[in-house]
Amino acid sequence: AQSVTQLDSQVPVFEEAPVELRCNYSSSVSVYLFWYVQYPNQGLQLLLKYLSGSTLVESINGFEAEFNKSQTSFHLRKPSVHISDTAEYFCAVRANTDKLIFGTGTRLQVFP
Amino acid sequence: DAGVIQSPRHEVTEMGQEVTLRCKPISGHNSLFWYRQTMMRGLELLIYFNNNVPIDDSGMPEDRFSAKMPNASFSTLKIQPSEPRDSAVYFCASSPAVRVVYGYTFGSGTRLTVV
Numbered sequence: 001a002q003s004v005t006q007l008d009s010q011v012p013v014f015e016e017a018p019v020e021l022r023c024n025y026s027s028s029v030s031v032y033l034f035w036y037v038q039y040p041n042q043g044l045q046l047l048l049k050y051l052s053g054s055t056l057v058e059s060i061n062g063f064e065a066e067f068n069k070s071q072t073s074f075h076l077r078k079p080s081v082h083i084s085d086t087a088e089y090f091c092a093v094r095a096n097t098d099k100l101i102f103g104t105g106t107r108l109q110v111f112p
Numbered sequence: 113d114a115g116v117i118q119s120p121r122h123e124v125t126e127m128g129q130e131v132t133l134r135c136k137p138i139s140g141h142n143s144l145f146w147y148r149q150t151m152m153r154g155l156e157l158l159i160y161f162n163n164n165v166p167i168d169d170s171g172m173p174e175d176r177f178s179a180k181m182p183n184a185s186f187s188t189l190k191i192q193p194s195e196p197r198d199s200a201v202y203f204c205a206s207s208p209a210v211r212v213v214y215g216y217t218f219g220s221g222t223r224l225t226v227v
Contacts, residue, residue: 034215043116043203043218044155090155099168100145100216102155 002027006103021076023091033074034092116219124225130192137206147203194226
């Protein structure tokens with residue numbers, strides 16, 4: 001069975017600082033990995049995904065994530081955050097089943 | 113495309129009443145998923161359908177919960193009778209296919225409060 005662990009429930013940072021949101025997964029087979037973002041009172045939106053190929057994937061708003069198979073990680077990073085990045089971020093894994101398994105989420109709070 | 117549409121956005125009901133949540137997936141998406149989000153448990157997959165057929169309902173909490181998908185453009189999640197512990201945000205999501213590696217498109221959710 002697959003599982004996802006997001007160790008940090010909350011990450012406070014100041015605006016323009018770098019940030020890393022950690023995600024580790026467990027699976028005995030190849031996986032597809034996703035990051036979703038949830039802004040207040042909204043549904044989840046796909047931020048980026050790793051399917052195959054280059055281990056570094058990027059989103060249109062400056063986030064990037066790197067698939068590390070040896071460490072079974074898919075950490076999300078941004079070199080300089082904005083106030084508008086304040087949201088809940090969910091890592092998710094999908095293996096050879098039909099289900100997308102979500103982590104418990106990390107609340108990113110950006111302060112001015 | 114209007115995206116995944118859920119109704120109502122908010123529902124407040126008394127314990128014991130029947131509650132029906134509705135979802136319209138994106139046209140052409142063959143898979144539909146119902147999730148529940150709470151502070152305690154995070155996001156839980158309740159049930160999912162492929163081509164209108166329920167595939168896995170192992171996440172449905174108990175017999176009080178039921179879900180249907182009578183056609184490709186509509187699904188319902190019903191709770192009867194409702195209890196305060198059912199209070200949560202319920203999300204519907206759709207995907208072009210189950211085994212293809214697409215992400216899901218989520219609706220805006222229904223916030224259910226059972227008093």
